[in-house]
Amino acid sequence: xxxxxxxxxxxxxxxxxxxxxxxxxxxxxxxxxxxxxxxxxxxxxxxxxxxxxxxxxxxxxxxxxxxxxxxxxxxxxxxxxxxxxxxxxxxxxxxxxxxxxxxxxxxxxxxxxxxxxxxxxxxxxxxxxxxxxxxxxxxxxxxxxxxxxxxxxxxxxxxxxxxxxxxxxxxxxxxxxxxxxxxxxxxxxxxxxxxxxxxxxxxxxxxxxxxxxxxxxxxxxxxxxxxxxxxxxxxxxxxxxxxxxxxxxxxxxxxxxxxxxxxxxxxxxxxxxxxxxxxxxxxxxxxxxxxxxxxxxxxxxxxxxxxxxxxxxxxxxxxxxxxxxxxxx
Amino acid sequence: xxxxxxxxxxxxxxxxxxxxxxxxxxxxxxxxxxxxxxxxxxxxxxxxxxxxxxxxxxxxxxxxxxxxxxxxxxxxxxxxxxxxxxxxxxxxxxxxxxxxxxxxxxxxxxxxxxxxxxxxxxxxxxxxxxxxxxxxxxxxxxxxxxxxxxxxxxxxxxxxxxxxxxxxxxxxxxxxxxxxxxxxxxxxxxxxxxxxxxxxxxxxxxxxxxxxxxxxxxxxxxxxxxxxxxxxxxxxxxxxxxxxxxxxxxxxxxxxxxxxxxxxxxxxxxxxxxxxxxxxxxxxxxxxxxxxxxxxxxxxxxxxxxxxxxxxxxxxxxxxxxxxxxxxx
DNA sequence: CTGAAAGCGCTAACAA
DNA sequence: TTGTTAGCGCTTTCAG
Numbered sequence: 001x002x003x004x005x006x007x008x009x010x011x012x013x014x015x016x017x018x019x020x021x022x023x024x025x026x027x028x029x030x031x032x033x034x035x036x037x038x039x040x041x042x043x044x045x046x047x048x049x050x051x052x053x054x055x056x057x058x059x060x061x062x063x064x065x066x067x068x069x070x071x072x073x074x075x076x077x078x079x080x081x082x083x084x085x086x087x088x089x090x091x092x093x094x095x096x097x098x099x100x101x102x103x104x105x106x107x108x109x110x111x112x113x114x115x116x117x118x119x120x121x122x123x124x125x126x127x128x129x130x131x132x133x134x135x136x137x138x139x140x141x142x143x144x145x146x147x148x149x150x151x152x153x154x155x156x157x158x159x160x161x162x163x164x165x166x167x168x169x170x171x172x173x174x175x176x177x178x179x180x181x182x183x184x185x186x187x188x189x190x191x192x193x194x195x196x197x198x199x200x201x202x203x204x205x206x207x208x209x210x211x212x213x214x215x216x217x218x219x220x221x222x223x224x225x226x227x228x229x230x231x232x233x234x235x236x237x238x239x240x241x242x243x244x245x246x247x248x249x250x251x252x253x254x255x256x257x258x259x260x261x262x263x264x265x266x267x268x269x270x271x272x273x274x275x276x277x278x279x280x281x282x283x284x285x286x287x288x289x290x291x292x293x294x295x296x297x298x299x300x301x302x303x304x305x306x307x308x309x310x311x312x313x314x315x316x317x318x319x320x321x322x323x324x325x326x327x328x329x
Numbered sequence: 330x331x332x333x334x335x336x337x338x339x340x341x342x343x344x345x346x347x348x349x350x351x352x353x354x355x356x357x358x359x360x361x362x363x364x365x366x367x368x369x370x371x372x373x374x375x376x377x378x379x380x381x382x383x384x385x386x387x388x389x390x391x392x393x394x395x396x397x398x399x400x401x402x403x404x405x406x407x408x409x410x411x412x413x414x415x416x417x418x419x420x421x422x423x424x425x426x427x428x429x430x431x432x433x434x435x436x437x438x439x440x441x442x443x444x445x446x447x448x449x450x451x452x453x454x455x456x457x458x459x460x461x462x463x464x465x466x467x468x469x470x471x472x473x474x475x476x477x478x479x480x481x482x483x484x485x486x487x488x489x490x491x492x493x494x495x496x497x498x499x500x501x502x503x504x505x506x507x508x509x510x511x512x513x514x515x516x517x518x519x520x521x522x523x524x525x526x527x528x529x530x531x532x533x534x535x536x537x538x539x540x541x542x543x544x545x546x547x548x549x550x551x552x553x554x555x556x557x558x559x560x561x562x563x564x565x566x567x568x569x570x571x572x573x574x575x576x577x578x579x580x581x582x583x584x585x586x587x588x589x590x591x592x593x594x595x596x597x598x599x600x601x602x603x604x605x606x607x608x609x610x611x612x613x614x615x616x617x618x619x620x621x622x623x624x625x626x627x628x629x630x631x632x633x634x635x636x637x638x639x640x641x642x643x644x645x646x647x648x649x650x651x652x653x654x655x656x657x658x
Numbered sequence: 659c660t661g662a663a664a665g666c667g668c669t670a671a672c673a674a
Numbered sequence: 675t676t677g678t679t680a681g682c683g684c685t686t687t688c689a690g
Contacts, residue, residue: 003676005669015675030451035429036368037667040682045365047408047429056394061385068384068411077425079376080409082397096406100364100376122359208596237596244598264596267537267566269573332660334685344659366683369666 049097049105053085058262066283110174126293130286140302142286146176150184157227166200166225168214211238233258255316270314378426378434382414387591395612433619439503455622459615469631471615475505479513486556495529495554497543540567562587584645599643
């Protein structure tokens with residue numbers, strides 16, 4: 001019994017000859033170790049929980065790939081839970097995962113509330129946040145700087161000579177991908193001496209249709225924006241199509257920049273200039289970080305901020321020269 | 330001890346007053362039942378395994394959503410395993426899931442080999458295939474008729490008057506989404522008296538780039554096709570862009586029809602006419618079917634074929650009238 | 659309706 | 675190097 005356990009677990013204290021015999025018997029009988037019993041006895045399940053807002057979102061799916069790749073590299077399986085972006089569900093799923101005795105959890109979500117903190121901090125296993133960050137900075141997390149990224153995207157447009165720069169934001173209830181990117185936009189405007197206008201902001205929901213709707217708002221203005229920053233690639237593509245559907249051209253009439261760099265960014269004409277977020281890496285690093293906690297390894301920085309950059313494609317004009325206008329201030 | 334178990338599991342044989350007391354104590358102590366111990370004792374883990382070729386593929390992600398929704402409706406959790414389209418990995422993951430004592434498995438994959446059958450048929454829990462089907466028809470499965478769908482798509486093009494209809498296939502090693510759709514294409518051609526030409530076929534891999542490459546092949550021909558059927562929406566969008574990049578127009582110069590109806594089909598100009606496959610439903614029905622097997626319910630049809638249909642959008646000409654040509658035969 | 663007792667299949671000391 | 679012995683935390687008879 002114990003020897004079989006040793007063989008199955010690769011314990012070296014087994015005489016090679018008996019190991020052979022055990023292995024033969026295992027093969028013979030088609031014996032399959034019971035991971036549940038093992039989990040109960042050893043208190044390790046080699047399973048980690050993953051909470052994801054929407055598995056069908058290209059952004060989160062890519063994070064999930066990063067998580068899964070590293071997890072399988074470390075021989076962990078993943079219990080994947082789609083929270084459908086609902087907070088009560090996030091909490092409930094986290095508790096279920098804890099009941100299932102996962103060795104750790106990677107949590108993806110939008111907003112981290114007090115309730116989240118309560119559940120997370122009382123958990124007996126490590127939890128790391130991927131693609132988000134808790135407001136108090138207590139929890140380990142892996143993300144980019146949404147503020148900087150929003151600032152950079154806007155500045156990129158301003159540097160091309162644009163004075164009338166609009167933004168399609170995400171839901172502002174989302175403190176990072178929604179609010180912080182928006183704040184970065186305002187900062188860039190401010191720094192360039194451009195006045196912020198409410199009519200140049202459309203609150204979207206990251207989806208394609210929001211981009212279409214945003215264009216409807218912007219193009220009904222007397223002073224139409226000449227450049228648009230969308231907080232997601234999907235919305236940016238919606239913006240491009242909205243513009244094209246009106247007979248205008250991108251980037252000749254309007255420059256467009258997106259956010260994320262999902263594959264869609266290359267599957268549109270013109271190809272989308274966008275802020276690239278290392279989605280796969282965010283997932284991978286988060287999972288790697290989790291393995292360290294699960295193995296009680298030392299971790300120096302529990303909050304990791306990965307770099308972003310701008311990938312310039314064809315939806316923004318390449319020439320810096322531009323028929324500037326002065327009315328915009 | 331036993332009474333607590335009864336309370337936790339909702340067993341009615343408990344006096345309401347003691348139930349109250351137990352519940353209070355649970356709350357008081359912050360007691361969290363251990364699902365692993367429960368699984369060992371009861372031999373049910375309320376967890377199902379899901380094998381998926383690529384979590385980042387919009388097609389499979391949508392299936393996964395269907396699976397997950399129904400699973401959570403029935404209080405199951407999901408261990409999600411990305412096989413990365415590699416057969417050995419599929420087999421290995423299936424075995425791991427079995428070791429983890431999942432109550433059932435939903436399997437998504439391309440080809441079902443002898444080796445698969447061996448593992449599947451010796452498993453002690455039910456396994457259902459989603460988005461595929463085993464060649465022998467022994468295993469429960471949920472899918473569409475790829476042959477019919479390929480036939481319908483091609484016929485749709487032919488009925489618009491096209492004589493030169495090309496196809497971008499999936500990998501022909503994929504017996505269904507690759508081969509069967511292709512066979513349907515050939516059937517429709519044959520039935521319409523059109524001769525099949527090798528040069529009108531491009532073997533793609535379902536990805537966007539394949540569509541681009543296919544156009545390169547097709548447009549180098551003396552007799553260029555006037556209509557193209559792509560076996561996936563991604564490839565179809567690649568085809569559209571390939572055509573547009575050459576200064577031609579869709580559908581004025583070439584009609585294009587895709588396959589799947591992923592969200593991308595609406596996020597392109599012109600919007601893509603496509604064969605709609607009920608992706609979410611395939612996943613949902615597969616999971617529902619699995620629950621029946623797990624509960625030992627009667628199942629009448631273990632192979633279910635869901636309907637497909639063609640959604641006509643702007644990438645195919647709406648008028649049946651067409652400047653036909655006769656050289657094509 | 660409740661409690662006692664026997665496992666579920668394994669791991670982890672401990673002894674031998 | 676191997677076997678023995680306790681559990682892991684629950685469910686499930688079986689008495690009472």
